[in-house]
Amino acid sequence: MTVVSVDKDVEALSLTVVAEFDADVKRVWRIWEDPRQLERWWGPPTVPATFETHDFTPGGKASYYMTTPDGTKARGWWQFTAVNAPDHLEFDYGFADDQGARMDHQGAAHATVKLEPIGARTRMTMSTTFESEEQLQKVSEMGMEEGLRQGIGQIDALLAEPANA
Template structure:
């Protein structure tokens, strides 16, 4: 299985998912950089993502929605804070309304992604940091941990295809 560990640290207000892939760092980087590839794995299989905006630069924004089995759309946004190709990116992450404007009820999380070579494989460490224990609990109740694991579980098949697919 792709995901090798999941660590919830309530004191640090963080959730860290570590996964390993049979691909080099530059190839794994492309699944973040290319919105069409990102759409194929971001979100659990039953809630696929569509990225309407993906400005992959520090200060850039992404806007997306995930479509549920019944057609419901859950919208989100990212604000990229750090892009250091090909091994480190960070972004603020939040929910959005139907027009794509940020909503505050669930706050903002901060995601840090690090890619590192492990032999001929790549280890991806994705850490989400929360504003409060309450926010962390709400996100857990919404299935964030399971959703991330399911989403990341889709990456292997994507990486098995040619890089420009």
């Protein structure tokens, strides 16, 4: 199993996912850096993501939508706050409206991704902090924890392919 642990800490307003992969840090970095690879795992298999923009630089923005089985598109945005190849990434993120504009009234979250070598493998720790307990509860009710498990569960197959696939 790729996902080693999922820890929700209500006091710290955080959700942390730890996963391990049979690939080196630089290869795992590519699944964040390349939007076509990111699309293949960001979200559960039944709700794939499509990245419309992906400016993978500090201050850069990404916009995407996830398509549910009934065809509904749920939109989101990212703003990269740190991009330190090949092992550290941070971004703010949240929901977007039908035109892709930020829906600030729903709040934003902050994600920190750290990649570290463990022998020939890589440990990825993705920690998300939320603005409020209500926001954390809402995304939990929406299935964020299970969605992350399922999404990250798709990474092993992606990593088994050539890096430029």
